Amino acid sequence: MYKGRRAIFDEISGKTGQIAILVDPEKTKEEEIIVRLAQKAEFAGVNYFLVGGSTVSAKDLKQCIALLKQHTQLPVILFPGASHQISDDADALFFLNLISGRNPDYLIGHHIAAASELQEMNLEIIPTAYVLVDGGKQTSVQYVSQTTPIPGEQFSIARNTVLAGMMLGLQLIYFDAGSGAYNLVPTDWIYKLRKEIQVPIIVGGGIKSIETIDKFKEAGVNLIVIGNHIEENIDFLLDIGNYNREVKKA
Template sequence: MSLPADGKKNHSFVYKPFSDMQTAQPVYTTFCENKQKGKKTFAVLIDPDNIDLPRLNHLIQLAEEAQVDYLLIGGSLVITDHLDTYCKHIKQHTHIPLILFPGSPAQLSRHVDALLYLSLISGRNAELLIGQHVLSAAAVKQSGVEVISTGYMVIDGGVPTTVSYISNAAPIPADKDDIAMCTALAGEMLGKKIIYMDAGSGARYPISERMLRRVAEQISLPLIAGGGIRDPETAYRMARAGADVIVVGNAIEKDPELIRDMATAIHSVPAMMS
């Protein structure tokens, strides 16, 4: 049994070694199947900079109990060297699919189920449209990780966020639904497999239901939405509006117990068959 950082055994934590894990479907397949069924899913975002190992164990346990659908790991910055270690630790201790949500080519681990290969289609920074992908392509290929081509859209959440600063790209204004819709539609036509709309970590307010509905009505791809979601009611409304996967990070860092209520709310959205 592994030990937390303080060297003491955590008897309440259930470890799931690799030998007990079943062969899983490709993550992208689950995205598409859930969308086809109208099933809304919940992803918890883990920022390696903001969590230590004992808290990570607690979060994994809560996620298992709440039947969280996905775990995302990564961030716009990631200044610690914990990413690969945490990815390996998570994969050893839970069946929940682990997806890398990288902020740079340096954020890569083979100890994940899939990688969101993000192209910032809402911005005009060529480095984040294709430049950094050229730098990372060979390493990504060698990793053997499932790659999911992702049209990434940053939406104004009311305050400057790390992702908008790092990307040097203005977010789509929160009230410009048509721009968001056309951007997502262009992403689909360019061959992206999923669309990820993000108000960013620490956003003052989440993406509006109106904008999500406008985008969801026009694209056939799985739609992920995150940023600024602090309560189960908001998560529920965003899923009802058309988001297929709801991502919550900051609020859970502050109060991990929110995982249960968030999962219950999102999973209670009535299925709407595509």
């Protein structure tokens, strides 16, 4: 039964520059690929796996989590696109509240549908403000949720959205430019927000280089999420491993 654990939340809050690999089970169904990804990610010093997607089935989700759990000790966090994308085999759940949009299903509807089942699960549930940022292309989450992302030049809208989320009691801020984004979440947003808030910040979408990871770390991002680029080039994990080793030496 849900008891409000905070272990993973505290870990995310504890430092900047942590890295998570986002796995979409719909795109990554082959066991061999998942096993290889798990092993390489652990060797690279990645901190977490996120599992979920806009149109993932419950069966594919559970199978993916089971394989990850068999082949890595890294925590697995649910990143659900709908109420059925939950599993007691995971370690935690980002309980996403899509506050940049006005679709009631993603503000509260899916949450109500999942609440009774989640109540019986032994998951760390982390209320998360999910803010879509315009990455220069339409993403699956925009299409499915029928919501409009915040333009990169509209910091005041992003700021007020984040502040409202904090006042509602949300514990994490997740800025997402979307899978394969052309434009990143603006780092100046992070620098400005860090002057006002201490809530942990997560950023994802379009991250393809170590330089970008380092810039987000320096700006004060707690967790940097990489998905599409790893799907296309799993050997990018070698670069991440080298980066993490250099950071530890510094």
